[in-house]
Amino acid sequence: MNERVERLRAALAEPLLVTNPVNVRYLTGFRSTNAAVLVEPDRVRLFTDFRYAEKARRLDGVDVIETSRNLLASIAGQLAGRVAFEADTVTYAGWETLRSGDAEPVPRRRTVERLRAVKDEEELDAIRRAVAVTDRAFERFARERFTGRSERELAWRLEQLLREEGAEAMAFPVVVAAGPTAASPHADPGGRPVGRGETVVVDAGAEVDGYCADCTRTFAAGELDARLRAAYDVCLDAQLAALAAVRAGVHGRDADAVARGRIDATEFAGLFGHGLGHGVGLVVHEEPVMRPESEDVLAPGNVVSVEPGIYLPGEGGVRIEDIVLVAEDGCDVLTRFPKERTAVT
Ligand code: ZN
Numbered sequence: 001m002n003e004r005v006e007r008l009r010a011a012l013a014e015p016l017l018v019t020n021p022v023n024v025r026y027l028t029g030f031r032s033t034n035a036a037v038l039v040e041p042d043r044v045r046l047f048t049d050f051r052y053a054e055k056a057r058r059l060d061g062v063d064v065i066e067t068s069r070n071l072l073a074s075i076a077g078q079l080a081g082r083v084a085f086e087a088d089t090v091t092y093a094g095w096e097t098l099r100s101g102d103a104e105p106v107p108r109r110r111t112v113e114r115l116r117a118v119k120d121e122e123e124l125d126a127i128r129r130a131v132a133v134t135d136r137a138f139e140r141f142a143r144e145r146f147t148g149r150s151e152r153e154l155a156w157r158l159e160q161l162l163r164e165e166g167a168e169a170m171a172f173p174v175v176v177a178a179g180p181t182a183a184s185p186h187a188d189p190g191g192r193p194v195g196r197g198e199t200v201v202v203d204a205g206a207e208v209d210g211y212c213a214d215c216t217r218t219f220a221a222g223e224l225d226a227r228l229r230a231a232y233d234v235c236l237d238a239q240l241a242a243l244a245a246v247r248a249g250v251h252g253r254d255a256d257a258v259a260r261g262r263i264d265a266t267e268f269a270g271l272f273g274h275g276l277g278h279g280v281g282l283v284v285h286e287e288p289v290m291r292p293e294s295e296d297v298l299a300p301g302n303v304v305s306v307e308p309g310i311y312l313p314g315e316g317g318v319r320i321e322d323i324v325l326v327a328e329d330g331c332d333v334l335t336r337f338p339k340e341r342t343a344v345t
């Protein structure tokens with residue numbers, strides 16, 4: 001039986017009904033918008049409707065049960081006793097459906113997500129390939145002309161480059177934010193052309209074999225003024241300090257504090273408005289997280305982003321983001337694209 005299911009079983013107090021599609025994919029390799037997996041001590045049942053059932057029957061190690069389109073109603077009629085469900089995924093209406101049968105639904109949280117935080121070799125291989133595709137696309141992108149082209153046009157160009165280099169999909173919509181727009185961490189690319197003297201925050205990642213990359217670089221369109229140059233240098237210093245601090249056993253909030261402390265000791269105090277980083281895997285934001293209120297502790301095999309930023313309202317912004325693999329004695333930076341300030345035309 002597959003190792004991921006075995007690890008999950010070891011963590012269960014009662015059978016678990018897995019309904020988060022990402023968790024279903026993680027445990028069985030099965031991609032569907034309407035499937036659930038019931039993991040019990042002696043078997044794994046996969047419930048799905050007619051549209052997916054044929055594909056599901058080709059999976060090893062699972063008993064496939066074809067349901068109606070109303071998945072939870074079909075499942076509820078076949079359950080009895082205590083059955084855990086994923087409280088972060090099942091809706092209130094879904095919970096009402098589950099308890100309408102003979103089962104006693106028990107809410108559980110983060111059960112599969114905690115397993116997903118520690119990557120196995122197959123997953124690391126896919127993430128490394130997604131990161132390499134992203135690196136190559138950024139290298140080509142840095143040779144493009146930026147000034148006079150709109151953020152939206154540049155975002156589309158980077159998406160093309162990511163596809164050409166081997167991305168199956170975007171891990172998330174490409175962010176290109178220049179000038180005042182770069183002062184907002186998750187800006188939507190707009191129609192304003194990039195001007196000289198602006199920082200251009202570019203955040204993108206390829207998806208390869210279902211796994212995500214996530215990379216941010218800040219380019220300088222022409223000469224930056226002294227304040228933006230200083231913001232870049234402080235952000236890079238904070239990023240390097242955080243990379244040096246990330247290792248197994250470190251609390252997410254302490255890693256965050258390292259970068260935040262560097263920024264808060266400068267004129268840019270208080271302008272790093274988000275967390276230091278997040279896990280990356282089948283989805284681009286997963287566990288563990290590194291931010292001031294995080295309860296997570298880093299473990300070997302975690303793959304996380306390290307991405308401090310400085311945001312100057314009305315002026316611009318800087319963010320530098322790498323993906324790293326956490327190890328006992330430090331971390332392995334997977335992103336290869338350089339991060340000294342890169343001038344673009
Ligand atoms: Zn990012």
Ligand code: ZN
Nearest residue numbers: 214305307321
């Ligand atoms: Zn990120």
